[in-house]
Amino acid sequence: xxxxxxxxxxxxxxxxxxxxxxxxxxxxxxxxxxxxxxxxxxxxxxxxxxxxxxxxxxxxxxxxxxxxxxxxxxxxxxxxxxxxxxxxxxxxxxxxxxxxxxxxxxxxxxxxxxxxxxxxxxx
Amino acid sequence: xxxxxxxxxxxxxxxxxxxxxxxxxxxxxxxxxxxxxxxxxxxxxxxxxxxxxxxxxxxxxxxxxxxxxxxxxxxxxxxxxxxxxxxxxxxxxxxxxxxxxxxxxxxxxxxxxxxxxxxxxxx
DNA sequence: CTGTATCCCGTAAGATACTG
DNA sequence: CAGTATCTTACGGGATACAG
Numbered sequence: 001x002x003x004x005x006x007x008x009x010x011x012x013x014x015x016x017x018x019x020x021x022x023x024x025x026x027x028x029x030x031x032x033x034x035x036x037x038x039x040x041x042x043x044x045x046x047x048x049x050x051x052x053x054x055x056x057x058x059x060x061x062x063x064x065x066x067x068x069x070x071x072x073x074x075x076x077x078x079x080x081x082x083x084x085x086x087x088x089x090x091x092x093x094x095x096x097x098x099x100x101x102x103x104x105x106x107x108x109x110x111x112x113x114x115x116x117x118x119x120x121x122x123x
Numbered sequence: 124x125x126x127x128x129x130x131x132x133x134x135x136x137x138x139x140x141x142x143x144x145x146x147x148x149x150x151x152x153x154x155x156x157x158x159x160x161x162x163x164x165x166x167x168x169x170x171x172x173x174x175x176x177x178x179x180x181x182x183x184x185x186x187x188x189x190x191x192x193x194x195x196x197x198x199x200x201x202x203x204x205x206x207x208x209x210x211x212x213x214x215x216x217x218x219x220x221x222x223x224x225x226x227x228x229x230x231x232x233x234x235x236x237x238x239x240x241x242x243x244x245x246x
Numbered sequence: 247c248t249g250t251a252t253c254c255c256g257t258a259a260g261a262t263a264c265t266g
Numbered sequence: 267c268a269g270t271a272t273c274t275t276a277c278g279g280g281a282t283a284c285a286g
Contacts, residue, residue, distance in 0.1 A: 025278070026278075051279090052279075052282090054279085058279095
C-alpha cells in the first residue's frame with residue numbers, strides 16, 4: 001500500500017492534536033487571555049467573560065491540571081481566590097496572538113457568514 | 124487602571140471569539156493542515172485523519188462556507204472530488220503554525236497530565 | 247466570594263449502512 | 267468514490283439554586 005501519509009505529516013498531526021486537546025473549547029484561550037496582564041479573581045472572570053460559574057470552575061481546573069494557571073487562596077474576609085497564568089502559559093502567547101490577529105484582520109469576512117452576538121448593536 | 128474591562132480587552136475578546144467560531148472544534152485546523160501542501164480527495168482525508176465521512180462532510184461544508192476550502196468535482200471514472208485551501212485559508216498559517224509549534228515543544232508537559240493516545244497506532 | 251449540585255439542551259462526534 | 271441517512275453517545279455549555 002502506498003504511503004499516503006508521511007511520518008512528517010503524522011507527527012505534525014499529533015502535535016496539533018496535543019495542542020488542541022489542551023486549549024480547544026470555547027473558553028480556555030479567552031481565560032488565558034484575560035489572565036495575560038493581571039491576576040483575576042473568580043467572580044471577576046465570570047463577569048468579564050460572561051461565563052457561568054460552573055463552566056468557569058471546570059475550565060480553570062482543566063487549565064490548572066495542565067499547569068497553565070495557578071490558583072491562590074487569599075485569606076481575606078470572605079476569602080478570595082486569585083488566578084494567574086503560569087510561565088508555561090506564557091508560551092501560548094504566540095498562539096493567542098495569532099488567534100487574536102486573525103480574528104481582527106478577518107473580521108469582516110467572518111461577519112458575512114456568521115456573527116452571533118453583541119446586543120449593543122441595535123436590531 | 125481599575126477599569127476592569129477596557130474597550131481594548133473587549134475588542135480583543137471579540138476578535139478571538141470570531142476566530143474561535145470559525146476554527147474551533149476537533150477537526151478544522153487539522154483538515155486545513157492536511158490541505159496545506161496539496162489537494163486531497165474526500166476519502167483520502169477520511170483515511171488520513173481517521174475521521175468519519177459524516178463528520179468530514181460537515182466540516183468541509185463549514186470550511187467552504189467560510190471560504191477556507193474550495194471544492195472541485197472532477198469528472199473522472201466514478202467521479203472524484205478534490206478539496207484545496209483557498210488563499211484566505213493561507214492567512215491561517217501563522218495560527219496553524221503556532222498550534223503545531225506549541226504541541227511540538229510542549230509535548231512532554233502535556234504527556235504528563237493527559238494523553239488520550241490511540242493504542243492501535245504503531246509507528 | 248467561591249465554588250458545587252442539579253437539571254437541561256444542543257451539538258459535536260462516532261458507527262454503520264446505504265445511495266448516486 | 268463521494269457522500270447521505272439514521273441512530274446513539276458524550277460532552278460542552280448554560281440556568282439556577284444552594285453550600286462553604
